Amino acid sequence: MLKIDKGSVARTIKQFAKEEYITRMVSQEDRRQYCIYPTEKAREIYTKIQGLAVQSESRLVQNFTDIEREILKNLLDKVIGNICT
Numbered sequence: 001m002l003k004i005d006k007g008s009v010a011r012t013i014k015q016f017a018k019e020e021y022i023t024r025m026v027s028q029e030d031r032r033q034y035c036i037y038p039t040e041k042a043r044e045i046y047t048k049i050q051g052l053a054v055q056s057e058s059r060l061v062q063n064f065t066d067i068e069r070e071i072l073k074n075l076l077d078k079v080i081g082n083i084c085t
Helices: 006-018 040-060 066-083
Strands: 022-026 034-038
Touching (some): 006 022, 034 040
Antiparallel strands (some): 022 034
16 A cells, blocks of 8 residues: 555564564464564664654644644644545
């Protein structure tokens, strides 16, 4: 739906596995598929990244009113909807 290059995704997943951020396991339902799980290393940095994302978002909309924030959220939801169609 997002038109992401399969090769690029495969390279990224391979790199994350090499750096021990994810583990790949063959799916029990479909042996052609892999299930991807975050490692403890990934969970640790996720918390840090999530905190930075919240700080960045707060800084981006710091001068917005509550109504402006709601309008922005609705518009971004529409943009995402357009991407997925």
